[in-house]
Amino acid sequence: MPHVLGAQGKIVAIIWAPALHAPPLPNQANKILWVSRLAVQPGPLTIQATLNGTDRTATRVLPDGPGPSYVDLPAAGCWTLNLSWSGHRDQVELRYAPR
Secondary structure, three states, X not given: OOEEEOOOOOEEEEEOOOOEEEOOEOOEOOEEEEEEOOOOOOOOEEEEXXXXXXXXXXXXXXXXXXXXXXXXXXXXXXXXXXEEXXXXXXXXXXXXXXX
């Protein structure tokens, strides 16, 4: 199972598809399982995403915090995701392939 460990090692993004796509494929969701490696209090996981090399940004909020999610971003490319949840912060880079 492909996965990405956060830069600080506090979170893992497990990718439940061969690749993430922007826009998403009609028959395949951009499903990511977020696993916090720290004790987590209830609360949202906020994602501040930036398309590398641009000023294009996107914000996504997962109200239930780390766990299963669908994260669609507006364009293909390599995105830096700054994550915050339960007083913790970490960063991952995810690649979204063109459709």
